Amino acid sequence: MSEMDATKVMKQMVGKAAADRVKSGSIVGLGTGSTAAFMIEYLGERLKSGELKDIVGITTSFQGDVLARQYGIPLTTLDAVDRIDIAIDGADEVDPNLNLIKGGGAAHTREKIVDGLAEQFIVVVDSSKLVDKLGSTFLLPVEVIPMAYSPVMRAIEKLGGKPQLRMGVKKAGPVVTDQGNFVIDVKFDSIDNPAELEKTLNNIPGVLENGLFVGVTDLVLVGEVKDGQPSVREISK
16 A cells, blocks of 8 residues: 555544544534545445434534535534534644644634534544644644734734735635635744633734634544554544
8 A cells, every 4th residue: 555545544544433433313513624524424424324313514614514515414503503512623733732723724713613612522633743732833823804914913923923824825815714814824933831822812803713722622533654554543631
C-alpha cells in the first residue's frame, strides 16, 4: 500500500470509528473537513443498511449540508432541537489537554456553536495534528466582520500576534465564511494560556469567534500509519 493510499484508508478508519459511536435516535453534530467527510459517508451507510435509525444531523458548514444530503442523512436546525447528543469534527491541532485549534476550513464559528452544545464531542484527526503546544504548527484563525478587519488586525498586533488576512484560492480577494465574514490567520510565538487568549480575542470589537476550542473535547480518535499499516487509537481525558 502506498503512503497516499495508507493515509486515505487511515482517514476512512477514523471516520468509521467515529460513525460507529453514533446510536439510533441521536441528534448528531456533523463536522467539516476531510476526515469528517468520511464519517458522514459511513453514517449514511449505517442508515441505509438499517443498522442505524432515527438520527438527524446538524451541520457546521455548507460542505456538511451537501454531503449529508448526498448520503441520505436528514438534517435539522438548532431552532428545532433542544439538545445535541454527539458531535464529531476534525481539528488542525490537538494539545495534551485536548484543547484544539480549528478553522482551517473557515467553519470554526459554526463548529464551536454545535460542538459546544453537544453532550459528547469527539475529535477525529491524524497523528500529524497532535502538538505539545497550540499554535506551534498552525496559524490561529479569527473570524471578523469585514468592516472591522483593519482595527482588529492592529489590536491583534498589540497582543503580540502577527495577523494576515486569509486570501481565496481560485477566487480573487479574501476568503468569505458561510456567515459572510473574513478570516484573519494569526501567528503567535507561544500560546501559553489558550483559555485566556480565546476570551481576549473574542472581546475585540468586530471579532465574531476564534479557532481556540478550550475544554470542550471529550474524546480524540487518532489515525496513524505505522510501517504502512493504518490504525486508530483513542485519547480521552
